[in-house]
Each structure stands twice: as C-alpha cells, then as structure tokens.
Amino acid sequence: MSSLSSLIQRHSTLGDDERAWIVELAKDWQLLTDLACADLVLWVRTTDDDFVAVAQGRPSSAPTLFYRNLLGQRVREQWAEELERGYQEGVAVRSTEPDWFDEIPTQLTVTPVTMRDRGRHQERDERPIAMITRHTNLASGRSVTRQEMTFRECSDDLFGMIEVGDFPDPEAPQISRRGAPRASDGLIRLDTEGIVTFASANALSAMNKLGFGGELEGESLTEVAASLVEGRGRVTVDEALPLVVAGRAPWMTDVEAREVTVTLRAIPLRADGERVGAIVLCRDTTDVRHQQQELITKDATIREIHHRVKNNLQTVAALLRIQARRSRTDEARDSLTQAMRRVSSIAVVHDTLAGGFNQQVDFDDVFTRVMRLITEVSSSDAHVRPEFRGSFGQLPSEYATPLALALTEIVTNAVEHGLDGREGEVLVTAERDDEGLHVNVSDTGVGVEPERIGAGLGTQIVRTLVEGELGGTIAWGRGDEGGTVVSIDIPNRWNRAEPAEGGFDGDESTVVY
Incomplete structure (x- = not known):
C-alpha cells in the first residue's frame, strides 16, 4: 500500500474506489504543481468533519511557500472557511483577500476533487472525495512571463476538469511516470484544431533536434509530425503518434529520428464536456533510452x-x-x-x-526442485514423504544461494540420518512477516542427540551459512513426538531500502515534493 493510500485510510472513511481515484490523481501531482506555479495541498475529510493533509506539492516553476511538511496535519483556521464552503457546495472557491502566510501575501484557491463513476460517465458524486488548495505567492516583484501565464491557463483548465471529474481520465491507459515528460521539459499548447498556440523553448528545442526547422506556433503539430516521418534519416513512430500530436487521446509515445528520441505525452483539455484543446508535453529522452x-x-x-x-x-x-x-x-x-x-x-x-x-528468485520454485533432488539422489533406503507448507516468496539471489545450500544440508541430514532405513516424512514450513523469514524443518526420525549438534561438517556448514551470510539464527531440537526440529530465523534486511509502492516523490517513498 502506498504512503498516500495509507494516509487516506488512516484519516478518512473513503472506500477503495475513492482512494484509487486520489492515488491516480496524485501520479500527476508534480505536473499540477508546476503548471499552477503554486504550492498544492491535498486534503481529505475526517470522521469528525475536519480536513487532514495527505499530499503536498512544491513547484519547481516558482518559489515555494511551505518549507515544512503539512502531511498528517489538520487544516489551519485561516483556510478552514474556504475549504468547508468548497466541500459543502462542491465548487471551486477563491479568496477575495490576500491570504497571509509567514508575512507573505498569497492567493488561496480551493478545488473539490470529484470522482466519476466509470459506469455512469455523465454523472458526478454528490460530495467531493477530497479537496485541493492552491497557494500562489503574490509577493514576487518580477513580471510574469508568457510561459508562466500559459502554465497557469493550462492549470486552470486541468483544475476545472478535476472539479467535474474529467481528470484523471478514467479511460486513459496506465502509463509509467518514470522518464515521462514534465512541464519544464517542454510544453506545447494546442487549440481544438491541433494548431500550436504556444511552445516553450525546451519544446521547440526538442522538435528541432528531430529535424524540424522554424517556429512551432501557428503550425499544425500533426503536419509537423508528418514532415518528420517523411523527412530524411531513419524515423521510428508507432500508431499512437497521430492521436498524441492531435491532442485527442491521453497517450504517450516516442519519436526517433536522427539518433534522437523525443517522448510525447498528450493531455486533452475539456470544458463543459467539450474538448477545448490539449497539452502536449515533450522531453528529449535520448540518454534515458x-x-x-x-x-x-x-x-x-x-x-x-x-x-x-x-x-x-x-x-x-x-x-x-x-x-x-x-x-x-x-x-x-x-x-x-x-x-x-x-x-x-x-x-x-x-x-x-x-x-x-x-535478480529476484522465486524461492518456492527453487526449494521444490531442491527437495526433489535430495529425495531422488539420497543414498538412504528410507521411503521419505517430503512436504512443504507456506511460502518463501521472492528473495534476492545473494540470499537464495546460501539458503538453498543450508536447507539442502538440513533436509539431507533428516533423510539420511534421522530416517535412515525407516519410513517417515520431512515437513518444511516457511512463513514471512514484517520481521523476516521463519523456516522450520521437522522429521519423524530418531531425533538428534544434543551432544552431536555441530559435530558434523554439514551442521558446521549450515551454521556458517545462516549466521554468517544470512545474518540469521538457527536452533536444533527434538520434536514433541520425536524426531528433529530445526528452526531458522532470517531478519528482513533484503527489502528495508525498497521504496513503498506507488509513492509520489523523487524516490517514490513519500507523498511530498
């Protein structure tokens, strides 16, 4: 479960569908933040009719206001009235007076997050599932550039779509945001006819590298793309390109020409259910590819x-x-x-x-094959019934090799010594939890004598592998009904550094930008 989903579940009573919608929206959280040129905070309604922050974004296109995290905090009193009004009425609310934060004047805009039912696309829920506050810094003395004005216009369009449940698009295919174009990488604004009304300097540079010369503004992006396909050099395109460059489908595609790769992502814009244009984000991903x-x-x-x-x-x-x-x-x-x-x-x-x-190993498959190997090549005349319960799960290769070797020794000892010449069974159970991996190997044999534990080469190898290479512990003992029981505990060190799935920051582990 992602950090965002965990925060929502902890502080609200939203269902799985609502949480999934917010998580999908948060995948474009940094894009929304950069286009707005403002700090964003995502709020959910609590059980006691308050609001708690579950996501926060800081713009790369403007100075940030919030140097400290707001995650898990309740809404400040100065924002509560606008937030409550926007939630009750289900409409966007903009403050009429400057909102002062740390002696800095800001513009506060509240936008409700509406989820459309996939089966009832033209209907909207009665109440928002979340609220977004935009905090725009008004203290800057510099003049607003045309690019910043366009970014904010695109932001207004997207937030208008969020308000009525048109964004994120429930019919859009899943795309990976890793390596996807960002607003600062290059942005092209299209009108309803696919004509470029604005192209940032980085967007123009990316298209120039593909072989297009001249200015993009006033040109049909579809015709520009067609000229690249028909132009000189080797060009690789896919069937999604015409829909992406026309801004008609929320897809992403790559264009390769002149040993340069440019990734394009289209976001159709709608107002009152009608298409009003599109944003096409582009990025030179040659090095990434x-x-x-x-x-x-x-x-x-x-x-x-x-x-x-x-x-x-x-x-x-x-x-x-x-x-x-x-x-x-x-x-x-x-x-x-x-x-x-x-x-x-x-x-x-x-x-x-x-x-x-x-380099992850499905150790259940590995161990099943190892047990089969042991019983097949065993020199014992015993009729052994091996049984495996539970699951080892996925393990890194550096853990799999010593664990396979250690279990080979333990099961071999059970077959050839504990069950030497007798019928019986060897039971291996594996269980994983937050603490680590727990493995028990028990047999119905004669049982190990305490004074013999550690005397043989096999037990010495096992102890070295478990305690030395795996950093775990191992213990031998007798079962309640006879036989030998070997218990292995391996601490959960292999995934402590792994990011939480579905996070939304730079290292995909938290929900703060």
Whole structure:
C-alpha cells in the first residue's frame, strides 16, 4: 500500500474506489504543481468533519511557500472557511483577500476533487472525495512571463476538469511516470484544431533536434509530425503518434529520428464536456533510452552468465557423481555424493536466475526442485514423504544461494540420518512477516542427540551459512513426538531500502515534493 493510500485510510472513511481515484490523481501531482506555479495541498475529510493533509506539492516553476511538511496535519483556521464552503457546495472557491502566510501575501484557491463513476460517465458524486488548495505567492516583484501565464491557463483548465471529474481520465491507459515528460521539459499548447498556440523553448528545442526547422506556433503539430516521418534519416513512430500530436487521446509515445528520441505525452483539455484543446508535453529522452538499452543488454549478459555458471556447475556435479560411483570406500562415496548434491543445489538457483531479467528468485520454485533432488539422489533406503507448507516468496539471489545450500544440508541430514532405513516424512514450513523469514524443518526420525549438534561438517556448514551470510539464527531440537526440529530465523534486511509502492516523490517513498 502506498504512503498516500495509507494516509487516506488512516484519516478518512473513503472506500477503495475513492482512494484509487486520489492515488491516480496524485501520479500527476508534480505536473499540477508546476503548471499552477503554486504550492498544492491535498486534503481529505475526517470522521469528525475536519480536513487532514495527505499530499503536498512544491513547484519547481516558482518559489515555494511551505518549507515544512503539512502531511498528517489538520487544516489551519485561516483556510478552514474556504475549504468547508468548497466541500459543502462542491465548487471551486477563491479568496477575495490576500491570504497571509509567514508575512507573505498569497492567493488561496480551493478545488473539490470529484470522482466519476466509470459506469455512469455523465454523472458526478454528490460530495467531493477530497479537496485541493492552491497557494500562489503574490509577493514576487518580477513580471510574469508568457510561459508562466500559459502554465497557469493550462492549470486552470486541468483544475476545472478535476472539479467535474474529467481528470484523471478514467479511460486513459496506465502509463509509467518514470522518464515521462514534465512541464519544464517542454510544453506545447494546442487549440481544438491541433494548431500550436504556444511552445516553450525546451519544446521547440526538442522538435528541432528531430529535424524540424522554424517556429512551432501557428503550425499544425500533426503536419509537423508528418514532415518528420517523411523527412530524411531513419524515423521510428508507432500508431499512437497521430492521436498524441492531435491532442485527442491521453497517450504517450516516442519519436526517433536522427539518433534522437523525443517522448510525447498528450493531455486533452475539456470544458463543459467539450474538448477545448490539449497539452502536449515533450522531453528529449535520448540518454534515458540509451541507458535503458544498456540495462537490457546488461541484463541479458547476466542471464547468459547465470546460464553458463549453471551448466558448469552441472558438469562439476556430473563429474562428482561419476567419481562417487567409482569410489572403493563408503566414506569416499558418501563425501563425493554430498559434494555433488551441494553443487547441484547451487546450480538450481543459477538456473532460476537465468530464466528472468531481475535478480529476484522465486524461492518456492527453487526449494521444490531442491527437495526433489535430495529425495531422488539420497543414498538412504528410507521411503521419505517430503512436504512443504507456506511460502518463501521472492528473495534476492545473494540470499537464495546460501539458503538453498543450508536447507539442502538440513533436509539431507533428516533423510539420511534421522530416517535412515525407516519410513517417515520431512515437513518444511516457511512463513514471512514484517520481521523476516521463519523456516522450520521437522522429521519423524530418531531425533538428534544434543551432544552431536555441530559435530558434523554439514551442521558446521549450515551454521556458517545462516549466521554468517544470512545474518540469521538457527536452533536444533527434538520434536514433541520425536524426531528433529530445526528452526531458522532470517531478519528482513533484503527489502528495508525498497521504496513503498506507488509513492509520489523523487524516490517514490513519500507523498511530498
């Protein structure tokens, strides 16, 4: 659950659909903030009829007012009246007098967030699901540029759409905001006919790199794009391009020409249900695409390395198996068989890594194959019934290899020593929680003697792997009905640095800009 969704759930009674709508809106929170050239705060209604801030945005296009976070705070008394009025009436409210904040005059604008029912597109809910306050700094002595005026006009259009439930567009496809164009990267404003009425300097620069010469304003962006497609050099486009450059669909596409890649994203603008134009954001993503291609190449190389390592390990295991069969003493045969099994369990991990682009391992699949391997190659005459319950989940490769090797040793001991020559079962249970991974291995064998724990090479290897490489703890004991129970606890260190899913700041972990 994202930080934003958690805050909403903690402070309000909004349902899943309402929370999802707000989360979708917040994906464009920085875009809205930059276009407004103002600080934004998103508020939700509390159970005691107050408002709590759940998201905050600081503009990159203007000086910020709020240097401290407002998240989780209740609305200030100076904003409460306008916020309550906007909520009750379901309309935008703009303060008639300057709103003073830290001795700085500001313009306060309140906008209700309305959610449209996907099945009833022309209807709107009776009450807003959230409220947005815009705090525009009025103290600046500089003159307002044409770009800033256009940004604010686009912002007014978008906030008008938010008020009636037209933004975010419920029918828009899901797009990744990573690497997507921002307002400062380049903005083109189109009228209803697709004619450019404004193009920022960065937008013009991006189009010039693709091969377009001249001014964009007054030109049809569709015709400009067509000239690039028909122009010199290699050009790569997709079928979404005509709709994007015409501003008719909320899509995103890439244009490649002259070894330059420009990403375009269209946001259609509506008023009173009619299309009034569009915003087209553009960004030179040449370096980003090159980096992505390099990552794909490196991922493919890593997969090939894992594949070759797996093949080499299987070759080593095969050589050990051949040598074990030709050994003349039982002790040598057992030692070589154990070494072969250890090598084979490591090969299983590399085989799994070779099948995907990420370095996360589905350890449930790995362990199922390891258990099958152990019971198949076991030198014991026992009729073993292995059983696995629970789930290990996804683990990084650096955890998967030592854990697979440690469990190989533990299960092997249970099969070959605890159940030597007898029928029985080996039960492995795995459970994950916020603290970490908890694994129990129990058998119905003869049970381990306390004085023998740690005496063998296998238990020494297991202790080294669990305590040294995994940073966990391990304990041996006897079960209530006999047999041996081995408990392993591994702290949850592998995902502590991971960002919360769906966050909205630079590192996608919180909801503050």
